[in-house]
Amino acid sequence: MHTRSTSIDVLFVNWRDVTHPEGGGSERYVHRVAEGLAAAGLRVAMFCAAHDRSPADEIRNDVEILRRGGRLSVYPRALLHVLRTRPGLVVDVQNGLPFASTLVTRRPVVNLVHHVHREQWPIVFGRIGGALGWWIESVLAPRLYRRSRYVTVSRATAAELVGLGVDGDRLAVVPNGVEPAPEVTAERSAEPRLVVLGRLVPHKRVEHALEVVAALRDRWPTLRLSVVGEGWWESELREHAARLGVTDIVDFTGHVDEQAKHEELARAWVHLCPSVKEGWGLVVTEAGSHHVPTVGYRSAGGLRESVLDGTTGVLVDELEEMVAAVEELLVDDNRRLAMGEAAAGHASRFTWPASIAGFAAVLASAVRDAVPAGAGSAGALAVLEDVDRLVGGVGLDPAVGVGSSLHAQDGGDPERRPTAESDENSDERLHSGTLFLGEWRRSVTVEGNVVADNTAPTIVPSAHA
Structure with a gap:
């Protein structure tokens, strides 16, 4: 030294x-x-x-x-x-x-x-x-x-x-x-349970999670929602829950420690991420480590990468679609369990x-x-x-650039739901470790300059070097 x-x-x-x-x-x-x-x-x-x-x-x-x-x-x-x-x-x-x-x-x-x-x-x-x-x-x-x-x-x-x-x-x-998920004592809830986790501030839009349970409670009378976290917007959220008539099926847990957070995730059937914007959405992969799929908004940005749409969860464009996507997962046990399994595999890559x-x-x-x-x-x-x-120590060479050409994830038909095979391939591309280079304004192709591979870190010569 x-x-x-x-x-x-x-x-x-x-x-x-x-x-x-x-x-x-x-x-x-x-x-x-x-x-x-x-x-x-x-x-x-x-x-x-x-x-x-x-x-x-x-x-x-x-x-x-x-x-x-x-x-x-x-x-x-x-x-x-x-x-x-x-x-x-x-x-x-x-x-x-x-x-x-x-x-x-x-x-x-x-x-x-x-x-x-x-x-x-x-x-x-x-x-x-x-x-x-x-x-x-x-x-x-x-x-x-x-x-x-x-x-x-x-x-x-x-x-x-x-x-x-x-x-x-x-x-x-x-x-x-992602930290390896700790051992938990909680088992998956016998009754349908949703969870939303994060700071209670306006741009996290926890109101949308409340709207989801309000829309579904008549068809799912045993449905519950855990709101995990604290923040200055909590009083507004409680008032909104009262207006919607869902205070009896919503649990505001406040701030919890790491173990309690993972216990809540382990109990849930579906994780909701209605945030306006997320750089990545760490809780998505944390939920995934407990075999819990996520439903979130495509417009949030980073969720387009932390959630593999149609495989580890579902991305939607508006509140009505979020309600429909959640109900589909509640109805279809096989699909929900398959997504949870895929979410756990995806989380393990990071x-x-x-x-x-x-x-x-x-x-x-x-x-x-x-x-x-x-x-x-x-x-x-x-x-x-x-x-x-x-x-x-992990095989990265910081002096060498990395090259890759990736098509923007938003390209193509927005209505097309990826197949499992295409999701697997896009997962490989996503974590092949790439930095960005080039004119985003002029092309839907973003050229890669440097990448951090979170599955098997390696650096390869850049085509632009």
Whole structure:
């Protein structure tokens, strides 16, 4: 092991951490990647907003966590922290608003974007505030990170980022990993049971799950719905349940720990994901690990990849279709069980070691970019040494591009339901590890530049290299 100063090698600046009351799948992704890098020998830190559930300073699995500031004040405080600590490399986690670390450091900055917030801005901030937020995300942020490398978790988000002007040469897709499902004591419910899991905020559209059980309760009198999670929108959801007359068949569990979450998933027949937007939808693969298929909206973006339509679940376009799809799965035991089996197989393809190695490959590329530009420091080169060792351990070569030409998933007849064979083939393409390159505006074909394969990580020479 080489020796170096005690300065931070990789600093993640994030709006929230995994212990935050509003933390979710994106925070889990950041923590798992940070912990993986720390396990490889890097000194990794995270700067995020403070909250009352965790101390201001903490070390979790070798990751130093500093919690300062609030919902908005965390942004300027994070920049001051970058200035003061001068980390070898910074990962800005952009949840709509950018941290803009590029303004205060010449060291490499990688921008992690789970999904684009075009639809969420007006829902949360209204017409004027939403327009300002969208301008910051869609116009200002791409300029701030015009020389930085990007990471996202799905091809859908990658395509949207390219549409905003992000150079595909700098854009990598590194999907979520999935923890192996823990042992549970719960058995599948004898009566039909649905589950929706996530933060209780407007853009998750849990109202649609309530509408589903309201529409089906007359034909399925023993039907129940578990709403797992917490958030500031909960009172509105409870009022909506009362208006629909379904309070007696809906269980609001509030915040639950990991074990209780998996117990709820194991009891369910069908998982609902009515969210406006998902970068990937980690809970989809978590539900799948318990043999539970998902019904969600095609327009959510990342669900087009976490759900294999017609095989591991069903994607729909509107609420009426969601009601019909859920009822079909309740009626047809064989189809539901087959989808659950396929969902478990699909979920097993995603591992955190592969995701961590893919992310490390992007960091290595960012450091290599910086060295010729004069931004590479001794600390950054030390980071590269540890990252190279981590990447090499799973067979990834961060210096080599990956090439693949993929047709957009939305192409073709939107009414066509894929066959099992075509789904299997598309599954192979999806996880063959590809980054994006090319003009999304001019063609439905997205050219691949770099890919993180989450099943058997390998890198192959790019046709464009």
